[in-house]
Amino acid sequence: GRPRKALAQKVPTTSDANIVAGTLGEPSPVAAPASVLQKENRVVMSDPSAKKKRGKKEKEPPQPSIEKELQEMQEKLEKLTLEKEQAEEMLKAKDEELDTKNKEHEKLRNELKKLQKIKEFKPTMNLPVGLSLRDQDLDKKVKKKKSSSMKKPSPPYVLWCKDQWDEVKKANPEADFKEMSSLLSSKWKQVTAEEKKPYEERYQAEKEAYFKVTGNEKREQEAMKLLEEEHKQKTALDLLEQYLRFKQEVEKEPKKTRKEKDPLKPKHPMSAFFIFSNERRAGLLSENKNVTLAAKIAGEEWKNMTEEQRAPYEKVALEKKAQYAKDLELYKQKKEEEGADQKKVEEETMKLQKQEALQLLKKKEKTENLIKKNKEEKRQQKNNKKSSDPNKPKKPATSFLLFSKETRKCLQEERPEINSATLSALISVKWKEMGEDERKIWNGKAAIAMEAYKKEVEEYNKT
Template identity: 60%
Template sequence: MATIADPAPTKKSRNSRKALKEKNEIVETPLSPVSSAKEKSVKSFEKDLLEMQTMLENMKIEKDKTEELLKEKDEILRKKEEELENRDVEQEKLKVELKKLQKMREFKPNMTFACGQSLTQAEQEKMNKKKKKDCPETKRPSTSYILWCKEQWNEVKKENPEADFKETTNILGAKWKSLSAEEKKPYEEKYQVDKEAYLQVIAKEKREKEAMKLLEGDQKQKTAMELLDQYLNFVQEAEQDNKKKNKKQKDPLKPKHPVSAFLVYANERRAALREENKKVVEVAKMTGEEWKNLSDKQKAPYEEVAKKNKEIYLQAMEEYKRTKEEEDMSQKKEEEELLKLRKQEALQLLKKKEKTDNLIKKKKETKKKKNENVDPNKPKKPASSFFLFSKDARKNLAEERPGIHNSTVTTLISVKWKELGEEEKQIYNEKAAKLMEAYKKELEDYNNKNAAITSG
């Protein structure tokens, strides 16, 4: 392959070099003074614009701040105004209360209160408790069973020294059941004697308490009546003083009394005489003298005006009296209706109270009858399977969750009982059945004994 030869470098002419030099000289030549001044002015204007913009932004920020401050100041001023208004209202209320207190201070009752009233209820209860402790007669008598237990306790303890309290009580209960009626009779008689003495003491105390209450009530009524009398006297004296100081306030609806004929004439003449710059006393004297000198014909028109005014006044007074009477009648009716309503309410309350008292009495009587009829020796019904389960479950729950509430315990027990299987329930059912059989046997024995006693 034949290689292509590179072209030989050509020499630049002198003319071309000169042209390039001239161009460079043209480029390097400095700007004219007019163009440089324009550029400077543009740059300075831009700087001024930027400064002005920043100034405007700062002014806006300051304006917002000042507006916020003004709003805050307005709110503070409004709050202060409200506080001042509230203070004024409170001051007025305090003034009213002060006036009331001053009036109360003026009233000084002269009373001598009873000594019994000085004791409070708490102090009286303490005194009663101390009396009960000191006096053995006020204590409830022990039953025949307890009297027998007191006698037999030491013997049972000697026979069974290792037995605890529960076991000893069970032994005593079994022995008491085995006793005959004749053996129980002395203890029952002693109990009856103690009971009668106790009831007599309590009845006496109740009677004394009732008497004391009545006495206190009478004393309170007397003191209240005395206070009322003193207060009423004080009010009457105060009213008399006020009457002397202040005149009665006139009713604005009441028609005014008509003017006489002389005053009608005087009112006409007063204006003319006042124009002459005369004094009030001189005007009164002159009108009086002129009225005396007037003839009957000259006085007639003024008298007619006065007469008409009087007729109008009398008619208005009749209407005023009629309306006043109607208002009084309506007030009386309203008061009577209110009294009737209050009486009805009081009667309803009394009826409710009587009903509740009767119900309470009946309940107490039924309870007493039941307690009297129930024999303490009669065997008690055994617990059901659920109650037997609840005893065990309660113990477990108390150990697992100490301090748990009774209501939650009962709910948990009922839930657990429902969740129990038939096999687990069968255990408690068998226990309950055994207890029921034992109870039936005891009942039969008890009934047989009673039948033997009644037949014997």
Template identity: 60%
Template sequence: MADTAAEVPTRRSRSKRALKDKNSSTNESANTITTKVSEFTPPISEQVIVKENLDTSTTVSQPKKGRAASKKQSTKQQQQQSPSSFEKELLEMQEKLQQLHLEKEKTEELLKAKDEALKLKDQELENRGKEQEKLQTELKKLQKLKEFKPTMNLPLPKDKEQDKKDKKKRPSAPYILWCKDQWNEIKKTNSEAEFKDISNMLGAKWKTVSAEEKKPYEEKYNAEKEAYMEVMAKEKRETEALKLLEEDQKQKMAMELLEQYMQFRQETEKETTKKNKKEKDPLKPKHPMSAYILFTNDRRAALVAENKSVVEVAKITGEEWKNMTEEQKRPYEEMAKKKKEQYVQEMEAYKQRKHEEAANLMKEEEEHMKLQKQEALQLLKKKEKTEILIKKTKQKKKQNKEDKNSDPNRPKRPPSSFLLFSKEARKALHEERPGINISTLNALISLKWKELSEEDRQMWNGKASEAMEVYKKELEEYNKTIATSTEE
């Protein structure tokens, strides 16, 4: 570009002016384009296109007039055409930019929503983790609490079947007693008769029996009934007493259990306790060894001296025992037999001892039950005494009230201010609202009493106080008359 610009002025002087004019026009067009570019701020690709156009316009290769004129016209046409197309492109680009901005905002909103959802999920997971930790700690505590064993002796549950067996039967009626006596006689005469037929025959015969024949059966029934009633009354009294005692014992046991449980809980919080295995009875005789085990015990020492392992010792002794003859096995079998006989004798003695201990325990329980019954009866007596005293006091209060109310000459206590007001208010309300309910009437009276002014209330209080003074005077006179009458 620089070489061509240097060669042009040497040929003609006119070409310099044309170049100057062209350069000035190109500069002006460039300036106008730059100002428009600064106003519209096109993208980088369009700026590059403009620069290329500028470069092409500045580079002039031919200095001739015709070419210069044609180029001037072409540049003018380009200048006229370029702004309209450029503006269109700019507008399109601006629309695209707006769309991109909107899409960006939407994506940002979606990302925010996703972030919030993720935060919520994280919080839920944290809460779940905390809850699981709490549950695990509670589980561990419950597992430890399962190991709680109270030291106190809990009462054994009553055997219902045994109670039914011990329960005395009701006495049978005179008709049934008579049937028992007559059954065999009728059965002999009517051997082929069934139960239903015999019962019908006995029923028909009982109707024909006289009162004198029925009398011994009735007397027997009455005697049995009296004895049964006495026993039942005694048992009922004992059961009531035992219930009282059980309630008292339950309360005491509950307190003791609570104390023991609290102590155990404190201990478990401090240190973890291991589960205790079931203790075996040390007095129980051990099971005797067999002939084979006796043989292995004899051979083990020699095989261990030869540095044999436990498995090898078991294999060798097993093979040797199989290969042994009956004569060789006999001494071990005799030893095992003697030990078994000894074990049987020891077991019998052990069982007998256990049976005696159980019998002693039963006796102790029976004695304990007797003591409990006595304590229960004492408690019942105390309860009955208190109930009798309460009844007597109530009866005395009733008698005193009756005595006071029985004398017609005794002056009656005057009504209070509210009662005096309610009498008059009731009359007025009945006149205003005939057929009114008692509950609504009382409610209206109480409302009116609350709405009364202080002056009106003082008036009613004055009336009540005047009536009270009159009542006191009359009571004094009445008491004096009673005192004089008693002295006479």
């Protein structure tokens, strides 16, 4: 190529000197001019060795094949799909469990609601007359106190001892209770029947009076028990019907039932604030305002009001409160009167129930007496039949009875210590173990006896 000429050096100006001073500290990359790049390309094109060097530098590392990458991607996709399917199955199972749990919870809630409503069941009928356990204990204590006043009658000997005690004590002042009792007993043995008669009569009279009182009490108790049983049977059926109706209504109507309030009971009076708010609400609602907004405005106005402005409302509230107190007192008086009337009605019903119970007891006694009479008549008829004709021939014994009579005698002689129960057991065992040949003998004896009995019956019927 052509030889390059050296360039002449330029004399730096003041502006060039300043630029050089500024660029020395921070060297900046300067793009090579296009002429230089063209020259380098020409050199490469002319020099093949430079081309090879550049090719070696520009060679990249060998890339993996596309098929392997696709296989790996497919395997990853398969794994992901499997994981996705497993996750979906798990989610489904959990959803099903949650659904079943929710259904069970709903069922339990419905059952609880039904039970709570069933608790509100109130029977509209009179329950059978009966005392609670506490009342029964109190009643027993009262009865014991009453029975202590009516003592058992003392026998004639005790009555005689009471009369003779002072006399015997005067005769023997130093005698103890034991000595006194022995003296009185010896003296009682010497008393004649005529002297004992007044004491015996007195004892009989007291005994009759005592038994009358106790007998009436027992009869009343038995009668009341009968009546209670009858009432229980009736009320059980009525309660069942009422309960079933109530249950059907509960299942049909799941609405909440409020407690029934007494309509005659006076209502609580309104306070001064409520009286003011009722007056103000009408005006606020006419201005097309909500109920909540109206209530808020009324509350704020009441807070900002002075005592003089509140005074008329408070006066009205006090008057209503006084009227409420009077009405409440009248209501309580009415309730007390109703309670007293109810007690009277209950006492009258108790009297009627006692009469009904006594009638039931009489019926029961009549039926029991009739049953007893029938039994006695049947027994008498049987006895009359037995003792009606002594000449009538009796039925002969069976083969087993004939065998048992003879074997009993033999066993009693052999074993005199054995009881009758063990003897009968041994006889029955021997009869069961007996052969047919031996049994035929006893059957023949029984048959002969039966033929003789038939002949006797024929002769008896002829006569």
